[in-house]
Every structure is written in C-alpha cells, then in structure tokens.
Amino acid sequence: MYWKYVLRRLLQSILTYVVIIFIYSALFNTVMEATLRSQINEQLQGEMMSFAKSGLSAEELKEHFDNRKEHLYEIYHLNDPIPSRIFWRAIDTLTLNFGNASNIRSATGSSDVMEIIVEKIPNTLLLFLTAAVIDVIVGIVLGLKKAQKPNKRMDRWTSILTMVVYGLPTWWLGMVMIMLFSYVIPIFPSGGVHNVPPPEGGLAYFLDMLYHLALPVLVLVIVGFWGRAYLIRNIVLGTLQEDFIMSARARGLSERRVLFGHTLRTAAPPIVTMALMSLLASISGGLIYEGIFSWPGMGNLYWIAVQQNDIPVLMGNLALTTALYLMGLVVLDLIYGLLDPRIKVGGKA
Amino acid sequence: MKTSIAKKTSTGTNGKRFKGQLAALWNEFKRFKYGMVGLALFMIFVLIVIFEPLIIPFKETGTRWRDITYWQDNPVNAAPAWTNWFSAKDKTPQETLKATNIVKQEEPSADMTFIDAEIHYNYKYDDPPTDMAFRATVMGDVSFMLSLVRPDGIEIPLFDTYTSSSTPNDFRVSFNSDALDNIFEFATQHEDPTASFIYNKSTLNAMNVLFSKAQYGILDNPEPLKGEYVFKITAATIGSGDVSNLRIEVAGKVFGILGTDNAKRDLWSGIICGTKWALLIGLSTSLISVFIGVLYGVVSAYFGGVVDMIMMRIFEIVNSMPLLPIIIVMSAIFKPNLWTMIILMCLFFWTGSVRTVRSMGLQIKEETYIEAARALNASNGRIIFKHMLPQLIPYSFASMALSVPGAILYESTISLLGLGDATIVTWGQILQGASSGGAVLHGLWWWVVPPGVCMALMGMTFAFIGFAMDTILNPKLRTR
Numbered sequence: 001m002y003w004k005y006v007l008r009r010l011l012q013s014i015l016t017y018v019v020i021i022f023i024y025s026a027l028f029n030t031v032m033e034a035t036l037r038s039q040i041n042e043q044l045q046g047e048m049m050s051f052a053k054s055g056l057s058a059e060e061l062k063e064h065f066d067n068r069k070e071h072l073y074e075i076y077h078l079n080d081p082i083p084s085r086i087f088w089r090a091i092d093t094l095t096l097n098f099g100n101a102s103n104i105r106s107a108t109g110s111s112d113v114m115e116i117i118v119e120k121i122p123n124t125l126l127l128f129l130t131a132a133v134i135d136v137i138v139g140i141v142l143g144l145k146k147a148q149k150p151n152k153r154m155d156r157w158t159s160i161l162t163m164v165v166y167g168l169p170t171w172w173l174g175m176v177m178i179m180l181f182s183y184v185i186p187i188f189p190s191g192g193v194h195n196v197p198p199p200e201g202g203l204a205y206f207l208d209m210l211y212h213l214a215l216p217v218l219v220l221v222i223v224g225f226w227g228r229a230y231l232i233r234n235i236v237l238g239t240l241q242e243d244f245i246m247s248a249r250a251r252g253l254s255e256r257r258v259l260f261g262h263t264l265r266t267a268a269p270p271i272v273t274m275a276l277m278s279l280l281a282s283i284s285g286g287l288i289y290e291g292i293f294s295w296p297g298m299g300n301l302y303w304i305a306v307q308q309n310d311i312p313v314l315m316g317n318l319a320l321t322t323a324l325y326l327m328g329l330v331v332l333d334l335i336y337g338l339l340d341p342r343i344k345v346g347g348k349a
Numbered sequence: 350m351k352t353s354i355a356k357k358t359s360t361g362t363n364g365k366r367f368k369g370q371l372a373a374l375w376n377e378f379k380r381f382k383y384g385m386v387g388l389a390l391f392m393i394f395v396l397i398v399i400f401e402p403l404i405i406p407f408k409e410t411g412t413r414w415r416d417i418t419y420w421q422d423n424p425v426n427a428a429p430a431w432t433n434w435f436s437a438k439d440k441t442p443q444e445t446l447k448a449t450n451i452v453k454q455e456e457p458s459a460d461m462t463f464i465d466a467e468i469h470y471n472y473k474y475d476d477p478p479t480d481m482a483f484r485a486t487v488m489g490d491v492s493f494m495l496s497l498v499r500p501d502g503i504e505i506p507l508f509d510t511y512t513s514s515s516t517p518n519d520f521r522v523s524f525n526s527d528a529l530d531n532i533f534e535f536a537t538q539h540e541d542p543t544a545s546f547i548y549n550k551s552t553l554n555a556m557n558v559l560f561s562k563a564q565y566g567i568l569d570n571p572e573p574l575k576g577e578y579v580f581k582i583t584a585a586t587i588g589s590g591d592v593s594n595l596r597i598e599v600a601g602k603v604f605g606i607l608g609t610d611n612a613k614r615d616l617w618s619g620i621i622c623g624t625k626w627a628l629l630i631g632l633s634t635s636l637i638s639v640f641i642g643v644l645y646g647v648v649s650a651y652f653g654g655v656v657d658m659i660m661m662r663i664f665e666i667v668n669s670m671p672l673l674p675i676i677i678v679m680s681a682i683f684k685p686n687l688w689t690m691i692i693l694m695c696l697f698f699w700t701g702s703v704r705t706v707r708s709m710g711l712q713i714k715e716e717t718y719i720e721a722a723r724a725l726n727a728s729n730g731r732i733i734f735k736h737m738l739p740q741l742i743p744y745s746f747a748s749m750a751l752s753v754p755g756a757i758l759y760e761s762t763i764s765l766l767g768l769g770d771a772t773i774v775t776w777g778q779i780l781q782g783a784s785s786g787g788a789v790l791h792g793l794w795w796w797v798v799p800p801g802v803c804m805a806l807m808g809m810t811f812a813f814i815g816f817a818m819d820t821i822l823n824p825k826l827r828t829r
Contacts, residue, residue, distance in 0.1 A: 167754030167808010172801035179789045284671040306681045318678045325671040
C-alpha cells in the first residue's frame with residue numbers, strides 16, 4: 001500500500017512543479033525573452049564577423065541575416081503570441097534547457113547554465129545537510145529535556161533564548177563570527193570550501209574541508225536548534241494531554257516509560273515533519289548565508305547572479321531550487337507516511 | 350417579531366463575547382513577564398520613532414543618507430566616542446567649534462568689510478583628529494585668511510583663500526589639503542634637519558604635526574601638545590558680500606554614539622532612522638498577510654466541498670515555492686520600492702496561517718450559533734465576518750506578532766543583496782554597506798554589530814509578545 005501512496009505523492013508534486021514553472025514563466029516572460037533576444041543578436045553579430053570576408057554584398061548580407069534572425073526567432077518561438085511564448089519558455093525550463101549564462105562561467109569555463117548550477121548543488125547540500133543533522137539531533141534532545149520538566153528553570157530560560165534568537169539574521173551572526181574568529185582571533189578560515197591551493201592527499205583534503213565547514217555549520221546550528229527544540233517540546237506536551245497517557249500513568253508506569261515508550265512513538269510523525277519542515281524553511285531562507293562565507297553553493301550563486309545581473313542563471317537557479325525544495329517536501333511526506341500507519345493505509349479516505 | 354429579537358440577542362452576545370474575549374486575553378497576557386517585556390520594548394521602539402528628530406544629530410539622515418556632501422565633515426570609519434573610556438590613549442572626538450569675538454569693521458572708502466574672529470579649541474587628547482574643515486556661509490566676493498596660535502606661542506599661517514558666489518553658499522576648506530604646505534614648512538623648521546629628508550609632503554600627517562610639540566621628532570615620533578589653540582580668522586568682503594556662521598568642524602578619530610562608516614555617515618542616525626522602516630515593513634506585511642491568510646482559511650473552511658478543494662490546491666502551490674529565492678528573483682527583476690516590496694512579501698507570506706485557521710474554521714462552523722445564524726437566513730458574508738472571524742482574532746494577533754520578524758528579516762536579506770529601496774535607509778542596507786565595504790575584514794565592529802542587534806531586538810520584541818499569546822491560546826502547552 002505504501003508504494004501507492006509514494007506514487008500518488010510523487011505525481012502530485014510533479015504536477016505542482018509544472019504549475020509553478022508555468023507561473024514563473026508567466027511572471028518573468030518579458031525579461032527572459034529580452035535576454036534571449038540579445039543573446040541571439042550577439043550570436044548573429046559573431047556570425048556576421050566571419051561572413052564579412054566571404055565577398056557577399058551588403059544587401060545580400062543583410063537579407064541573409066534577416067532570414068537567419070527570423071529562423072532563430074522561429075526556433076525559440078519568439079514570434080508567437082504571448083501565451084504560446086510563455087508555454088515554450090516553461091517547456092524549456094522543464095526540460096532543463098536553461099540556455100547560456102550572460103557572464104558567469106562554470107569551473108570548467110562553460111557558460112551552460114545547467115552545468116554552472118549543478119556543480120554548486122553538492123556544496124549547498126554538504127553545508128545545509130551537515131548543519132541539519134546536528135541541528136535536529138540537538139533540537140530533539142533539548143526539546144525532550146524541556147518537555148520533561150515544563151515551566152521549570154531549564155525550560156524557561158531555553159524558551160527565552162528561543163525568543164531572543166527568533167528574529168536574528170543568520171547571515172549577520174555569520175558576519176560577526178567571521179570578524180571574531182577569523183580576524184580578531186584567527187582560528188577559523190574566513191570562507192570558501194578549501195585552502196588555496198587545496199592540500200594534496202585524501203585525508204588532508206577532507207580535513208581541510210571539515211575545517212572550512214566548521215564555522216558556517218556552527219553558526220547555523222547556534223541559530224537553528226532553539227526553534228526546533230521549542231517545537232518538539234510543544235508537540236510532546238500536547239501528546240502528554242491525551243487519554244492514553246493518563247491511562248499509562250494510572251497503570252503506574254514510570255515517567256520515563258511514559259515519555260519514551262508511549263509519548264514519543266505517537267509524537268514521532270509530527271516531530272519529524274515539523275522539525276524537517278522548519279528546517280526546510282530555514283534553508284530556503286538561509287540560502288543567502290552562503291554568500292557571507294563565500295561558500296560556492298546555490299545561495300552564493302544567487303548573490304553573484306544578482307550582482308552581475310545574469311538573468312538565465314537566476315532563472316535556472318530558481319527552477320532548480322524549487323525542484324530541490326519540492327523534493328524535500330516529498331521526502332518529508334514519505335517519512336511521515338512511514339511513521340504514521342494511518343496515512344499509508346487510508347490512501348482513499 | 351421573533352426573528353428580530355433573536356437577531357438582537359445574537360449580535361448582542363456576540364459583541365459582548367468578543368469584547369470579553371479580548372479582556373480575558375489581556376488579563377492572561379499580563380501574567381506573562383516576558384510578554385510584558387516584549388510590550389515594553391515595543392513601546393520603546395514606538396517612542397524612538399516618534400521622537401526620532403530629537404534623538405538624531407543629523408536631522409536630514411532620512412532624505413540625504415546617500416548624499417556624500419551631507420556627511421563630508423565627518424571622519425571615515427571612526428569608532429564610537431565612548432571607546433575612549435576603554436583605551437589608554439584618548440582619541441579626539443568629533444566637535445564643531447563656533448567662532449567668538451567677531452569684530453566687523455567697515456571700510457567705506459574701499460567698499461570693503463573686514464571681519465575678525467577667533468575660534469578657540471581646547472585640545473586635551475593624545476591622538477589628533479583626522480582632519481579639520483573650516484566652514485562658513487558665504488555670499489558675494491570674500492577672501493579668508495586663517496592662522497593658528499598654538500599653546501606654545503608659535504603662530505602658523507594656515508591658508509588664504511578666495512571665494513565668490515551670488516547666492517548664500519556653504520564654503521568649505523579642508524586643512525589636510527589647503528594648509529598642507531604651511532604645516533609641512535612648520536614641521537621641517539622644528540624637526541631634526543638630519544632626519545627630515547626622509548619625509549615628504551605626500552606622506553605628511555598634517556594633524557599630527559599641528560597638535561604636537563615643536564621639537565625634534567615632530568614628524569618621526571610626535572608628542573601631543575595639549576592646551577588652548579586659537580584659530581584666527583580674517584575675512585574681507587567686497588561690496589554687498591556677507592559672511593556668517595563661521596565654524597571649524599573637527600573630524601575626530603572617534604565619533605558620536607555609534608561611529609561612522611566608510612562614507613563618513615553617522616551610524617547612530619542611520620540606525621534610528623531605520624527603526625521606523627523596520628516597524629513599517631514588519632507590521633504592514635504581517636497585518637496584510639495574516640488578514641488575507643485568515644480570511645482565506647475561513648472562507649475555505651466555511652464553503653467546503655469544491656471551493657475548499659480548489660482553494661487548498663492554490664494554497665499548496667504557493668506554499669511549495671521556496672520563499673526567499675523567489676522573492677530575490679522577483680526583486681532582482683522588478684526592482685521594487687518600499688511599497689511594492691511589502692506587496693511582494695504579502696504575496697507569499699499569507700500562507701503561514703491558512704492551515705491552522707482552516708482547521709479552526711472547520712470546528713467553528715459546526716457550532717450551534719452558526720447553525721442558528723444560517724437558519725435565520727443570514728448571508729454567507731455575515732456569518733463569516735460577524736460570527737466566524739471574531740473568534741479568530743486572538744489567534745490572528747499571535748500569528749501577526751510572530752510574522753513581523755520574518756518580514757523584517759526578508760527585507761534586510763534583499764537589501765543585503767543590494768536590491769533594497771534606495772530612497773530610504775534600513776538596517777539591512779547599512780549591513781549591505783558593511784558587507785561590501787569590508788567592515789568584517791577591517792574589524793569595524795561598530796558598523797556590523799549594532800544594525801544586527803537592533804534587528805535581533807525587534808525580532809525578540811515580537812517573539813516575546815507572540816509566544817506569550819501563543820501559550821495563552823494553547824493551554825495544553827503549560828503543564829504535562
């Protein structure tokens with residue numbers, strides 16, 4: 001039964017993705033086409049240069065290039081009515097055909113937007129997944145501790161701290177930490193994934209990466225886990241009000257068994273989804289954070305693309321970020337389905 | 350007859366219930382210490398906004414933040430003045446010196462007026478200023494001559510200069526550029542002649558020389574000369590010319606409450622000015638988006654069926670878009686100003702409260718008084734606005750308070766990328782300047798830390814208020 005649920009959820013999210021891409025394409029159609037046109041013009045200018053020596057007269061040349069332009073416009077559907085153009089832009093995006101970047105180049109020097117973005121994805125995943133794992137573990141441990149003795153001293157001051165960091169911009173803390181730990185007390189590198197040049201040898205290379213990863217992950221965790229802990233505390237406390245907990249207590253079970261045996265199993269699905277959900281939101285909100293640490297990921301790419309006004313990269317990056325985000329949501333729901341039997345069985349209800 | 354009575358009692362109890370609900374909420378709220386702290390902080394922020402003109406030394410900060418001429422008399426990257434308390438060497442703070450002993454002498458035969466004035470400066474610091482600027486409001490043809498009498502009796506001619514303007518005009522002379530020749534000459538007269546050849550005018554620190562003892566080492570290892578310095582000004586105007594507002598601006602090494610940035614701007618003024626924008630952006634975005642979200646959730650719950658299904662599909666699609674990336678891309682392409690930015694954020698923020706409101710709405714819908722209202726043939730709009738929405742007001746307040754920090758955060762993140770509204774000054778824009786101006790690299794903490802602390806404080810304010818209300822509304826969360 002579970003696979004049916006998986007399939008349904010997958011199909012649904014693919015459909016959502018298609019709709020979102022169409023919305024993007026309708027929103028940004030004008031600017032996407034403007035870049036496309038200017039890129040076609042540039043290409044034609046290049047061809048014109050090589051044609052100049054062929055001995056054709058100016059008029060023949062002009063005619064040739066007008067035809068060529070028409071042809072290219074035809075290929076990219078630039079002469080169609082607007083709905084059709086929006087449709088074809090969306091199809092381009094959906095088939096991962098993002099075109100060429102205007103300024104930005106990939107590490108290998110390619111201007112293919114897809115290549116530029118794909119080489120950034122592992123870095124982003126590395127940074128945020130590492131932070132996420134630590135964050136969730138610390139959050140769950142602290143959240144349970146808080147729920148064990150609600151409104152006692154520990155719960156109180158950690159809740160106050162949760163509120164204190166509530167509106168704290170992660171990237172600002174990053175700036176302050178870099179200033180403190182890279183310049184005033186230079187114990188951490190100020191940014192990047194590796195030393196320049198990166199050290200030789202597998203282990204040294206790996207350790208160097210960990211060393212560069214330490215500060216950004218630390219900052220993300222410092223800001224992140226409070227909220228996770230508070231959420232988990234609330235879910236656990238909510239579950240503790242249920243009747244079956246009362247009956248478990250009435251049977252004389254120890255508080256530990258009530259908490260870990262009965263409460264945690266019931267509270268697990270919402271805990272996992274809420275924790276991962278807020279994590280996903282914080283990642284989507286924290287992407288820019290990479291720029292502060294010059295961490296070469298997708299967030300940093302937004303920063304560069306905005307500064308260089310590179311529309312194709314911006315669009316491609318947005319489409320891929322959305323895809324990754326949706327994938328995250330799907331994974332969440334699948335985990336939820338695994339943990340909560342009601343979901344996978346009740347597929348029809 | 351019967352229906353009218355029923356209607357009256359129904360609205361009457363409804364209104365009372367609503368008022369009673371708010372009063373009860375307030376009574377509960379008062380018991381939360383951190384909630385009250387949040388409210389107090391909020392009042393402080395509001396007071397700052399109201400009394401902004403009284404608090405900031407630079408009154409036109411809001412409109413001339415990017416106008417370099419407005420800030421030109423300040424030092425670059427100066428630390429806050431109070432850092433002097435913690436350092437052994439006293440650094441010269443920013444000061445405006447007004448002219449005294451102004452004597453006007455008319456010379457009718459030559460159609461000229463001579464003005465003599467003195468500016469006294471009590472120098473008692475160890476680290477001299479970065480620059481000084483002589484300023485005056487000038488009209489007509491005017492020539493100035495400035496000289497300095499030092500505490501040790503030596504008189505240094507600084508510069509003479511001439512200006513002409515047909516309208517009242519701000520006149521400015523920087524000592525570092527215009528008095529350099531004379532100061533250099535003074536220095537070479539007193540420095541060890543065998544050592545002075547290694548120095549040249551281009552590396553001369555004019556202020557160091559001016560405020561140091563006239564002895565060997567004045568260039569090499571200057572010792573501060575403390576005491577009363579007197580600047581003597583002689584101005585001569587021809588015809589109807591006029592000179593007023595004579596003063597010297599001392600651009601110190603330390604400045605004001607929060608120092609300056611690399612464009613000589615007073616950060617204190619900037620941060621105070623940013624408060625109102627942060628409040629405006631945060632409050633209006635959360636107000637609009639929560640209102641839309643609550644209405645959306647209630648309507649969806651009330652109608653149910655196909656309407657509910659379609660509305661939930663739309664909600665899910667908007668909810669599946671990654672918020673920050675889409676806002677960044679939209680800002681990069683549409684270049685929003687303050688108001689369009691608020692609208693842009695509302696477009697995506699409203700989803701926050703929909704799910705909870707819908708489930709609450711589904712419960713309220715089943716209440717008997719809704720059924721009664723429907724039996725009385727009340728319109729859908731009336732049921733939604735009169736009977737269902739008031740029930741959700743406490744929840745709306747809580748979720749409004751909790752979504753304010755998010756809006757401020759998003760605005761500042763967009764500003765950090767340089768996509769903010771360039772006609773105002775926000776905390777995010779100050780931090781953008783810090784990030785691009787190398788503040789982190791050079792350890793200019795007074796530029797990096799305060800804006801972020803303000804954002805954190807404001808976030809905290811609304812978190813305190815919101816969390817307190819949240820706890821009241823979820824009684825389950827108090828004990829186990």
